């Protein structure tokens with residue numbers, strides 16, 4: 277206890293003597309405010325913007341967003357009847373030094389005059405900026421958003437009710453700040469902390485130096501147990517952001533039998549899996565362009581050439597062979613194809629990226645349909661369990677738990693991101709999840725087989 281008190285004394289003495297600037301810089305957010313505002317403008321943007329209500333869930337507006345132009349989560353006003361509905365004008369200003377304050381200053385600033393007093397030391401260039409926005413823009417409020425090396429800081433002011441009349445707002449607009457200053461009660465300002473909400477931040481912050489899937493155009497075939505989780509992971513890595521889009525295709529409907537190992541749950545029962553996944557992901561990540569198509573991919577009128585990558589995640593060998601055949605025949609016009617699947621009741625997850633002429637296609641992994649695979653994963657004594665449960669209306673299916681499809685989806689997602697970064701590494705990856713039933717198969721980039729029925733010869 278005594279040591280704590282001694283330490284506290286040192287901190288306080290340093291603060292009073294102005295020797296803890298570093299601490300104030302690092303913790304300035306805590307001193308500024310505890311109210312947040314989302315900022316959906318590019319990291320390098322400076323200039324005029326608007327503060328608008330943000331739509332975070334299905335109904336109410338419960339947050340604000342700073343946007344220059346359209347924002348992915350700003351609620352667009354139905355009709356611009358009044359200028360006020362178009363939000364508060366805000367100027368985004370970038371400075372190259374951190375914001376702070378001295379321990380001896382009156383804190384926090386609560387009026388325009390106090391803001392200007394603080395700015396004299398903190399950021400002299402910004403003195404009067406709020407007033408000039410109020411003078412030159414329409415509406416009843418104005419704001420400044422400072423982008424400093426130690427955070428995003430916003431302050432805004434609203435014209436008091438009794439001055440919100442045409443004679444002040446229109447004809448004597450240039451004198452508004454002066455009149456507000458002369459009131460008996462100073463007009464309060466509101467301080468807000470900016471929180472980045474732009475696509476680069478949302479999908480880049482967890483990647484470090486890696487590129488995400490922003491701008492990539494991806495077709496994902498199969499939104500079952502593997503495909504649904506893969507769709508979610510691809511979306512979280514930015515597939516469908518900016519100029520990219522993510523298309524999902526599946527002919528099936530979500531049933532109660534799927535619930536135990538699918539991304540979606542009860543609210544989506546009876547809906548087409550691709551459309552339902554797109555709808556769910558669009559709700560969770562509304563800034564992405566994700567579309568769902570019900571039906572068989574081979575009969576869809578999709579323009580395959582407009583994709584950078586096609587992913588087969590149905591886990592059905594026959595369909596994968598058919599898609600592989602189409603891709604090989606059309607080389608090099610079609611984009612690379614990636615296949616992902618599970619073996620032996622989820623004992624092994626595997627995926628392969630195909631499309632290069634001298635490397636293996638999907639069929640090269642098992643050229644003889646009835647024969648053994650080229651890289652044997654299942655132990656010889658292992659029997660694959662299938663279930664036919666007519667009483668429940670289930671066709672034959674292979675039981676395996678959700679953990680196995682999530683593992684397969686994660687492995688495929690890593691390969692997709694490696695591909696997007698221009699260095700796919702091992703094109704064929706195999707992950708043994710049950711050592712009692714399967715061997716370990718090393719990852720690699722197998723060559724094509726001359727006797728492959730699809731790409732050989």
Ligand SMILES: [Zn+2]
Pocket residue numbers: 636637638639640641724725728729730731732
């Ligand atoms: Zn082949």
